[in-house]
Amino acid sequence: MALDDRKTDFKFVGTRPDRPDGLDKVTGRAKFGADMYAPGMLHGAILRSPHAHARIVKIDTSKAEALKDVKAVVTRADFSDEVEFKPGLEGEFWNVLENVMAGEKALYDGHAVAAVAATSALAARDALKLIEVEYEVLPHVTDVDKAMEPDAPVIREGAADYSVPEGMHPNVVRYHESGHGDVEAGFAEADLVIEDHFDTEATHQGYIEPHACLAMLGNDGKGELWCCTQGHWIVQKTCAALLGIETSQLRVTASEIGGGFGGKTTVFIEPVALALSRKANRPVKLVMSRSEVFRATGPTASASMDVKIGMKKDGTITAAQGVFRLQGGAFPGAPGDFTAMCAFAPYNLTNVRQVGYDVMTNRPKQAAYRAPGAPMGAFAVESVIDELCNQLGLDPIDVRLKNAAREGTKASYGPRYPRIGLVETLEAAKAHPHYSAPLKPGQGRGISCGFWFNHGGETSVSLALSEDGSAQVMVGTPDIGGSRASMALMAAEVLGIPYENIRVTVADTATLGYNDVSHGSRVTYASGLATIKAAQNAVEKLCERAAAKWGIPVDAVKWENGCAVPSGPNAGDFDPLPIAEITADMGRTGGPISGHFEATPEGAGVSFGTHIVDAEVDRETGKTTITRYTVIQDAGKAIHPTYVEGQFQGGAAQGIGWALNEEYIYGEDGRLQNAVFLDYRIPVASDLPMIDTVIVEVPNPGHPFGVRGVGETGIVPPLAAIANAVSNAAGVRMRQLPMSPPRVLAALKGDG
Amino acid sequence: MDYHSPASFAEASALAANATGITRFLAGGTDVLVQMRADIVTPDTLIDIKKIDGVRDITRNDDGSWTIGVAVTGAEMSEHPELGRDWPGVVEAMDLIGSTQVQGRATLTGNLCNASPAADSVPAMVAAGVTVTVTGPNGDREVPVEQIPTAPGRTSLAKGELISALHIPARGENGGDAYLRFIPRTEMDIAVVGCGVNLRIDGDTITEARVSLGAVAPTVLLVEDCARAIIGTKLDEAALEALAAAASAACNPINDKRGTIEFRTEVAGVLAKRAARIAYARAKGEKA
C-alpha cells in the first residue's frame, strides 16, 4: 500500500461543511457543565474570603452543619494534604489545592475558605451565611511594581525558585533572561533609540459559560465527574491527587464547553464538589456565579514593561531589549518567560536581550488566556517600533518586512526557525485594500505583528469502523473551536468517505488514553495528526482484508476514494472494493477494524500574524471606535476555513476588549470592584466592526496536511495594533491599557 | 417572602403600610429580581402592581398631556405611534435601558424608584417636567420627578406610598427634547454621564429650557444655571460654551470604576452641548 504523507490536493479538507454539534447547540440540546442532573443530587456553594490577604484564625461551621438541609460542609481539612492516607502534596498540585481551598491564609478577595452541600442551591447559599470565619487581616498588594518594592508584604516566603537572582523581593518567584549579541553595541549603531514604559491590566477570558460540574465520589474511592473543561485528563489527575484517590478510579467526562480560551485548563470547583460528595455520600452539583468566575478563576497576568529599540534611518533594527514584569496572583506561574521569549520573536535581530519576571500579588492565580504572556510583550515592542517608524518617517509594514524573521533566522529566544510564514502575512497585509484605503479625519491606522509558539502535547486518538462503512472517531481534546468538524474532515480525507459518515466524539477518561488539554493551539495540529494516523492505521487493515480476499500481497493494494484498488496493472485485475463491502464482512474476515494512534508530536510549528486596524477617537470624550479591522495569519493549511476565520475574528474581538475597556479594577481595600459583566466591559456585538480575515497558507512541515494551530496567535497583535491606531488617531502615544475614555481624554489634554 | 398582587393602588398602599421588613413593588422586576438573584436585596414583601387595571395604558389627555401607567414597558413606549413624536428624548432615554429582553419588562417608574443616580430615563423625565401621582394611606399627591430620588437607592416615598401614574406635560408648539448618555461601549452599559435637555423656541431664540444631568451627583440634577445659559440665546457657540461650563460646574461626581471626577465633569459639558443641539433642531422641526 502506498500512503502519501505529504498531501497537497484535498477533497474534503478546505471545505466548509456544517459543524456536527451545530444543531444541538442552536436547539439547546447540547449539554453544558450545568446541564447534568443525578438522582439525590445536592447543590454546593462556596464561601469566599472578603479580604485580599488575611490569616484564617478560626472557622466555625457548626451553625451551618446544624441546618436540616445541609448535608456536608468542607474546609481545607477535607483535602489530601490533611488526610492521613496521602499526606504531603508537592509542587503544582499543592498550589492548585491551596488555590481551590485556602489553608492558613486567604490570599486574595474571593479565595475559597469553606463549602457546603445542601438540598437546594438557595439553602446552600443561605447556609454559607452561618459559617463564621475569624480573620486576621494582613497588609496586601495587588500591583506588580509595588509588589517588587522592598517594603511590599510577602505573599509566601520561599516561593521563589533557583532562577531568581540574589537580592530580589520574595514576591519575585521566577526569572527568565535570554538573547544574543551585544545590545549596547547595537544601540550605539542606531540613528534613533526609543525607550519607553508600558503597562497592561489583567483581563479575563470572559467565556460565557461559568465553571460548572456534577461530582460523585464514594467512600470506596471511586468517582464520576462531569464538568466543563478544556482537558479532562488533567482534571482527573489533579482531582485524584487533591482528594487522595487513585487516578484511574475517577472517571471524568467533559461536557460541551461554552468557551475557555485557556481559563478552563485547570480546576477550581471540581475538587471541592468531589470532597462535598464524599462527605455527604450524595452527588453534588456546583455552578459558579459570574462574580465568582471573575474573583476566583484565572484572569491573565497584568504587566509592567520597559522596552528599548534602536533603529537605523533605513529601518534596520540594530538592537532590542525588554524587561517584562508579570503579575500572576498569589501563586507562581505568571508567564514572564513567555512574554520575554515572544516579544521580539517576529524579528531577525543581531542584538537582543529580554528579561521576564514572575511576580506574586494578592490576586487570583492567573491562568492561560490564548498565547499566555505574548500579547502584552507585543503591545510594548510593537508600540516602540511604531513610534520609531513615525519619527523616522518609515512605512510600518516595510520596516517589519525589512527585519522579519524567515526560515533559518535565529529566533530571539534561541532556536533557528524552520519554514515560517511571517513575510507572507506582511506581504498580504501590504497588498490588502485595507492598507491603502484613505483614512477620514480623526482616524488613525495601526499595524502589528504577533508570534506564538504553538504546542504538540500528549495525544491519543482511536477510530472504529462500523459494519456499514461509517466511522466513529474518539478524540480526547474537548471541542472548543469546531474541532470535531476538522477531525471529521481529516478522517474523511484519509478514509475517502463522506464527512457526514463520520461521527467524532470527545471520549471520557475511561475510554481513551491520556490526552493533554485543548490548549497551545494544539487540537487541529495534534489531535488532527493523530486522527490522520489512526485513519491510516485503519486503512492499512482495510487494505489487508482486500489483499486477503484477492489473494495478492498487501503492498499490491492501495486505498483510493474509499475503496481498495490494485496498486497497478501488475497487481491484478480487480474491481475497486468499497469500504462498506469490507466492513460488512469484517466479523468473518478477521474481526472489527479500528485504527489507533498515540504520540507526543513535536512539530507544531510556530505561528505568525499581522493585523491592520483603523480607529477613530472622539476628541471631546476620549471614546474610541474601531472602524475597520483586518487579520492576516498563517494557518499552514486551513482544514475548515470558516473555523479558522472564527479564531482570527475571535482574537480580534477579544483584543479590542482588552485594548479598550476590559480591566480588573481593585480598590484600596484589595477587593475586586467590577466582578460583573456590567462593569467588566467586554465588547458587545455593536462595538465591533466587520473583522476581515486573510488566511495565509505556508504548510507546516510537522503535520501531514501542513496544519499550524491558529487558536492563539490571533490575540497577540491586537493590543499593539489598536494602540498604534489610537495613538496615531489621537496624536499621543498610549502606553497603558486599557485605553478607556477617561485615560484617552486625559492623554489628549496632556495630563495622561 | 410574601407575594401579593393587589387589584388597586389603595390595596397596594395598605399592603405596604402594614408590611414589616423590606418591601419592594414589582413592576418589570429588572432591578428587583436581579437584586434578589444576586443576593443583594431579598424582600420580605413583594407587591406586584401589574395586575391593577390601567397600569399598561398610555393615554393622551385632552389638553395634550400624557398619562403613562406604572407598568408600561420601554418597548410599549417605543412602539407607541405618537408619544415619541411629542417626547422623543423621553422615549429614547427609556429605550437606551438594557437589551430587547429588558425593554419588554422595564418601566419608567421602576427606573425612577430604583433611585440610581445613573438611571437613564430620569434626566429625560426631569427635563421634560414629568410629575407623578403618589398614592398613600392619606390619599394622592402630585410630585415632580426630581423630588422622588433623595440619595442612591433612596426615595422620598413614605411607608405605604407608591407611584400610581406618571404625567408628561403637553408638548406644545416649537418644543424639543433630547437625552444623551456617555458609555464606553455602544449599548448594555451604565451611564457614566447622562444629560436631558428640553427647550422651546420663539423664532430662533430659546424661551424655555430645562437641563438635567445624571450620574454626576448622588441624585439626578435639575441644573437651572444650564437653562439660564441658553434661554434668550440662539444656541450660538458662546451659549453652548456657557451651557457646558454651567453643566461642568454643577457636577459633584465621584471617582469610581466607571469614570473619574475629571472625566465626568468634562463630559457633562460635552453632552449638554450635544443634547442641546439635538433638542434645538427638534424644536425647529428638523429631523435629529
Ligand SMILES: Cc1cc2nc3c(=O)[nH]c(=O)nc-3n(C[C@H](O)[C@H](O)[C@H](O)COP(=O)(O)OP(=O)(O)OC[C@H]3O[C@@H](n4cnc5c(N)ncnc54)[C@H](O)[C@@H]3O)c2cc1C
Ligand atoms: C441587563 C440590564 C440592563 C440594564 N440597563 C440599564 C440601563 O442602561 N439604564 C438604566 O437606567 N437602567 C438599566 N437597568 C436597570 C433597570 O432595567 C431599570 O432601572 C428599569 O427601568 C427598572 O424598571 P422595572 O420596572 O424593571 O423596576 P422593578 O425592578 O420592578 O422595580 C425597581 C424599583 O422600583 C420600585 N417600584 C416599582 N414600581 C413602583 C411603584 N409603582 N411605586 C413605587 N416604587 C416602585 C421597586 O420597589 C424597586 O425598588 C438594566 C437592568 C438590567 C437587568
